[in-house]
Amino acid sequence: MIPDATLHRRLLTRDVSVLGEIYGDLGAPAYGLALKITGQPSLAQDAVQDAFLALWELPQAYDPSRGTFRTFLLSMVHHRAVDIVRREQRQSARVARVQHLAETVSADVAEEVTEASWATQRRAQVRRALAALPDHQRQVLELAYFRGYTQLRIAEEIGVPLGTVKTRTLAAMRRLRSELAADAPEAREETG
Numbered sequence: 001m002i003p004d005a006t007l008h009r010r011l012l013t014r015d016v017s018v019l020g021e022i023y024g025d026l027g028a029p030a031y032g033l034a035l036k037i038t039g040q041p042s043l044a045q046d047a048v049q050d051a052f053l054a055l056w057e058l059p060q061a062y063d064p065s066r067g068t069f070r071t072f073l074l075s076m077v078h079h080r081a082v083d084i085v086r087r088e089q090r091q092s093a094r095v096a097r098v099q100h101l102a103e104t105v106s107a108d109v110a111e112e113v114t115e116a117s118w119a120t121q122r123r124a125q126v127r128r129a130l131a132a133l134p135d136h137q138r139q140v141l142e143l144a145y146f147r148g149y150t151q152l153r154i155a156e157e158i159g160v161p162l163g164t165v166k167t168r169t170l171a172a173m174r175r176l177r178s179e180l181a182a183d184a185p186e187a188r189e190e191t192g
Helices: 004-012 016-036 041-057 069-132 135-146 151-159 163-185 185-191
Strands: none
Touching: 004 016, 004 069, 016 041, 016 069, 041 069, 069 135, 069 163, 135 151, 135 163, 151 163
């Protein structure tokens, strides 16, 4: 094992061969530490490589008065490994959010399409059922539901007694209910 002062001096003078010697002495413990933190060989290798690269780029970061070179290097590996784990967790959380959003949007779009299709079919059924009504029954429903008239106003508008409007409205609603029930998909499946 090379003395700390010698390692540091050789790093400061950019002696490339010292990296191989450091790796020979501390590569296995550095990798073991990184693997313990990350739990994945490829991430552990990245942490060790990042630590050695940082050591080469900034050798003056080592301060002999604060501890041994071994402790300094393993501390760098530890910090790099923790950073990598946090980055992976953030990325996984981001991917999960995007997937959830995509699933939600997909479900929402599918639901909207289904609802729009059902509404279109139901409107067509209502139109057919209205068209099947006698004119005097259809007239009271159109004035009530499409123009918002009260039964009293309908009676005044078409010139019939209020009781007649009520009777026509009730008869029209019963007939519509019957027509729509017969035209419903469940009813068609049972008869078909």
